[in-house]
Amino acid sequence: MLGLLSILIIALELFGVTSAFTVAEVCQQLQKKFSAQILTPGSSNYTDEVDAYWSLAAWLEPPCVFTPANTQELADGVKILVKTNTTFAVRSGGHAPVTGLASTNHGVLIAMTHFTEKKIVGMPNALGAPYFRNGAANRWGEVYEYLEPHGLAVVGGRIWPVGSALLLGGGISYFSQQKGWASNNVVNYELVTASGSILQVNAKSYPDLFWALKGSSNNFGIVTRYDLKTHKQGKIFGFDRAWAPTSMSKFSEAMTSWMAPGGGHEDKKGALMPSTQYTPASDRLDPSLVAVYDAPVENPAAFKNFTDIANFTDLGTGVQNLTSLVRQTIGYQARVFRWKWYVTSIKFSNETMPIVIDTMVDVAKELIPQFNGFVGTAEEPITADHLAAARANGGDPMDLDPANGGVFFALYYAAYTDPADDDKAENYLQTLISRVESTTKAKGLYYPYYFFNNLGIKQEPFKFYGGGKSLPKLKIISKKYDPLGVFQKLVPGFKLGTGALDGA
Template identity: 30%
Template sequence: MRLFGVALWAALAEATRDEDGSFCCSALGVVGLHERLVYPGFETFSTSLNRYFSQGARLEPQCFLQPHNTAEVALAVKTLVKANQTVPCRFAVRSGGHTHFAGAAGISGGVTIDLSLMNDVVFHADNETVSAGSGATWLDVYAYIDKIGKMVVGGRSASVGLGGMILGGGNSYHAARKGMVCDNVANMEVVLADGTVVNANQNENQDLFQVLKGGSNNFGIVTRFDLEAFEGGNMFGGLVLYPEQTAEQQFQAIINFGDKIEEDPYGSAIVIGVYLPAVAPVPMFMNAYEYTSPVERPTVFEEFFSIPGNISDTTGIRNMTSLALELEEPKTHRVSFSTLTIKSDIRVLHKAHTAFKTVIERLSAQASGDWAILTLYQPLPALFAQYSSKKGGNILGLDRFDENLILYEPYLKWSSSEDDLLFESQAQWLRDEIETYAKQLGVDHEFVYLAYADKNQKPLESYGHENVAKMRKAAAKYDPEGVFQYMLPGGFKLSKVW
């Protein structure tokens, strides 16, 4: 079926020629999506704009499109590709909008496809899967499965969307037993560049299935994830606060934890350096411990719990909904985060902590308003990658390495746009300082975790030449015209690799 006659296209282009992007929005309305369009000046537009996690990520499109189902997403893609032959129709796609930098899940003057209304969660007993729309958050998923005693391998923070996290790989509390989040997806429903809807799994479109697991938004729009489910229930977890003077013990404990994870793969630990000046005028450690079985204070955390002087402790037997909400951050600040991967070397962790305190001093002297800084240290043991090949493989390239690693993430947030340059420059300095030191010691590592990466990092390149070649082959097959490279310009683009 032809979407438009030639005369109608010409008339529409003429009527909207002076309004950037309005032709593309109008084209969507003409094909029957007018009730799904949201324009500036309406409360629903502001509500959608405010769903971005970081205020700095909020780009104002010409319109938001809020589809209700996959067929509407497919129609939107077909329409935008057709309209692009008359007027450039750039678009963005947003699931949860948790990436902190502008342009990853939004666009200025174009069309932002907001998937937030595609958030249904359903359990299928016949094949033990949980189907969730790409616009669902992990809170949507956990609130549902906690009630029915099921569990999936998923995210750790409530408002993170499924789409961006799974397509970026995804770390979880279950990683030592189950692998990365993307490795525990049974099927993805995908809208391709020509509007075709396909399933990607181990039996259908297996090449697409593999590259979606870490390849981000380069191949299509995933509208539904079918997640492998298993018996769930409560687990042990929470946050423990320690004085800053325990740094030596914290870093030794997290390295030991990663090295011994195979002995008890139910455990997960994150060491977090925190400075929250609105709460306390001194840096501290706020560690997250989770054990995916309802065992009180399991011995896997013994070294951490033996560190003296803990200030507070929220750990206990809880459900995943409660744990995800505990890590939730309000969407009221501007945010910057990035990532480094290093080999497990305590010297680098101490260097990172020293740099953390240096940045605290600089920001305390110059920053205005409400602000905070955190530095996260997470084990990334070789064990995590061993599950991938059993489930169709992912594209992250971690299976190339047999060493235990540490994921480092500096995280800064602030309230005033006038401080953007200050905080962004300090975030960059922090990462550069640690990366340089790690290289001097020979313990740096090429892997860049896409879900934490900053806009100037290159996660796709870090997957290795073989995996980049696989992604290019899949992109040429499923998107030969480069719709998801050029019409959807945001995020980490395969077309910009090397």
């Protein structure tokens, strides 16, 4: 624990007194203690770490990178950073595209590169259920690949290169209709707090903190390991298809039918990951879909409206292992574009898909008709069964009420290569979200919620959690475990009630 004098000094610094140490001096302190774990510009592996982000727009240049070898090293390093009042960002997978939320130009980057533990823990154990010890640096494809020979899986991400920190934002899974958010399936977190304490956080040890971590990001500490429930997993049916632009209207109709009462979503074994790409310069819409059915059933009825659509490119269809299907998304690890995205939420209706697609096209034609790149939307249907499963599986701070029906997340994105287009893409996305929300409010289809994993930098998610009831609880928990507000003031990210704090 920090001494009383140190706490007083840190408190004064956090509330406006400048630290006596420069970041360069702090990097030297870290290097003296941790030697090879500190990387500086020009040193071996520095570039690999600072460029280990999916979006080129997230590539920053921290004065040094700290790559702790284990949890104790991380805890000791955090003590130095807190004592010296130094900004520090934390990166695990690096897939979120928002500039400055998992890196920094003016602080220390903590890269969780060495936290790659993978271990199956059977019964009996203190947590009361079989689980998988999942290091913070692991990618979901690696996790499924490790578990598959054992006939097991966990409820995790859908895209191969996405990292474990998806769990801190909730996380959509191919099993979410049956088991809720991915975060509902965490049974324990190993957490380093602002004081440098190492906590095993679960429903028995720290129930308030355990609840808070299931969707509230990096506001409470640094997670080094996620212990996840395992379940037996056999073969599944799935397909990955891209349709010609001439099939866009049929794809939109199939999405609407799937969401409607009596539609395919009522079979809880089914899951969709749709996306529609739009290229403004050629006025071209390209719909695509990954669909998963949690049973070895060829062409299940739940997907009939999609499988009936002709003119498609088949990227992989049939009964297969989960790993084989997820491997089809491995291309998302390519680091070739600058990405930005924003999200909004819409109630299910016959008008939902037309609003989502038509507004995107209209705003793109108006603002970026010759955009040197592409834009699009991932149309994420979140069903009432998904939300009911989340509550039944331990609950979470998001606490979306299944009695309000399902919700449709529209993740709007822009991808391009020229940094000069950053402002253009940002203006397009903010205008698009405003235009969509004006329409949905006018039609009674607005759903007040922003899904954490898809946030844009100007969005504030926590005010909508639990219909507004979760945020006061989250603030109390934050003050309890981080009384000096280190993770609110020194660590970039989406902060409790204050919007985004970035390290750019």
